[in-house]
Amino acid sequence: MIFEYAPAPESRSVVTLRETYDLFVDGEFRPAEGGEYLTTLNPADETKLAQVAVAGEADVDRAVAAARRAHETVWSRMSGAERGKYLFRVARIIQERSRELAVLESMDNGKPIKETRDVDLPLVAAHFFYYAGWADKLRHAGLGPDPRPLGVAAQVIPWNFPLLMLAWKIAPALATGNTVVLKPAETTPLTALVFAEICQEADLPPGVVNILTGAGETGRALVEHPGTDKVAFTGSTEVGRRIARSVAGTGKRLTLELGGKGANIVYDDAAIDQAVEGIVSGIFFNQGHVCCAGSRLLVQESIAEELLPRLRDRVAKLRLGDPLDKNTDIGAINSAAQLERIRELTDSGAEEGVERWSPPCDLPSTGYWFAPTLLTGVSQAHRVAREEIFGPVLSVLTFRTPEEAVAKANNTPYGLSAGVWTEKGSRMLWTAERLRAGVIWSNTFNKFDPTSPFGGYKESGYGREGGRHGLEAYLG
């Protein structure tokens, strides 16, 4: 028989959308000086969700000034224990409003509710709880007897994990006594604006957190503003390079978390069913919109023939559709521009002779969708093996010896993540020692925890976020 799962949509009623959202500066919402707005869409059906203010240079000036004032008069003078109390309060309110935030995140981003509910939101709250705990223990972080905050941090975050990236940026900055001006991505500003409401609800002193919405120009104005002490950016390598250039020589501290082309290495003695799961979550988690995605599968040639049919069977079971349906595994691509980029790169693979496979999969008629795709017969020279696709597209390569696996895995300008699958402990350690990547997962993939540092090598950026290491980026 066919066991059809009836639609099980999460209710939207927990979310109250406003027609327009303004900038959050100095503790209150106010319109942008220029009076300009942009529209944010639901990528699953292209309906308009809200109008969001576009911050210009004058707004950046005001926000940076408010953050400076808050830093000097309140936040840097407050004891760590007091700052911790605010962060604990913020974390608790996030938990209380987690359903609303999860639904809103799914609507604005397109990712499935299963992920926002079970991954994004629990991690967001955990980050605030974790760094709240550090706020009064900074002298014991191994960063000197009396580490000092840097001042005002300019933070620019991407659209793939909107609220989680906000947490990664804001929680450590605030715990260490810095104040922030944060710009969420153009296509996913809404949860950051609800976070601004949460700051009000938590009575956070005005100016400690400022949220400026807008597009690339707003981000540029923010990172180039001379009044900040620190720039933290997560996003594309291309923009990261521009930021590094503009920050060079200014004395500002900089952390960059950029792209990746993660290798997922499967040895012939791996626990094959769990390896298949890890390959699937490595590339199809969040539609592959993950900088540390395992987008290159390196499978030992001796088991490729056994593994690939299992992988195809598994991918065929993925459920693509309405992000708010609790049974959806793969949601919508975040924007038309991203969809176009995924199409262009994947098509280039076909032109270069790569074999392309997707399961039978009905794509909704409106919205931005891309079927999960496996590319086989890929070689290191193909674009799909070198460039970050940032979508649900897996390039499959093979290797014969551990040396070849490591050489292929490292042969990329990136170095953010890698996964290794083997039941043999010594081979796991041998491989992990030789991989040049910031995060290496052992018999798992895409696992995150606030206590664990995260960051990259080479063109994947520098600096670490998360864990004790994440404090260092905000202390002088």
Added chain:
Amino acid sequence: MSHTATAPEATTNRALRAFLHGLPGVDEVGARARAQDLATRSIKTTAKAQAIDLAISMVDLTTLEGADTPGKVRALCAKAALPDPADRTVPRVGAVCVYPDMVATAVGALRGTGVGVASVATAFPAGRAPLEVKLADTRRAVADGAAEIDMVIDRGAFLSGDYLKVHDEITAVKEACGPAHLKVILETGELVTYDNVRRASHLAIRAGADFIKTSTGKVAPAATPPVVLVMLEAVRDHHAATGARVGVKPAGGIRTTKDAIRQLVLVNEIAGPAWLNPDLFRIGASSLLNDLLMQRTRLTTGTYPGPDYYTQD
């Protein structure tokens, strides 16, 4: 797949060991995570109604107590044939499962209902008896009319690496079963690791099991979702290698409709829809049936009747 297709020809302990230890390992954390992830599937409305009826038709309604009486077995049989006397659209259950000395009673009570009798045998639940006793136990149950035999494996032999003994006992019992279907109970709670569950599954399948079953219900943990997941992977892989389908029966600890539906989701997404029928999937349970009936009534009438509206077994 290749590792099951290349099963050894000569059955020696060395050959069995090479085959079983050549199977890919099971990563415990990963297996649990997958089962946990599938437990978040949300089965509502029409899908739930469909799942409840399917689950009812898969129940092996069981009583395996020292205190069982012919009267209790007859009551259970009446319920198996007509689970809800107030609603004749409820399907009958898969089978009634009893001790061997109750088989004749159950067969008499179920005559003409279409519900078969399953009997545990082979010195259930411990399996600690000489082979002749186990075979006599089996033959007697079949002679009394049992259509299905639920045997236990010798866990001591399995854990000490004597796979041949386990294998040969299963083949001997299978022969003693004659036309009756053989379900082989692995007692996964005593095998402890998922690697052992996978090996025991393939060993039982290779020895001729029609069904592999998790537990006796007398040892905890019993039919946990990751254990069922590993067993479903074994029958799926066996089918891919040989084209033959072996059934799976979780038993022990499945008490609520939610538990049962989660089992069906595992079947659907691991072994595939072909296993979603009582010929290939059964649920060994006693109290589960009443919860399925209560949830069914709630779904059809919108009201939630109290437990007193359903017969206690």
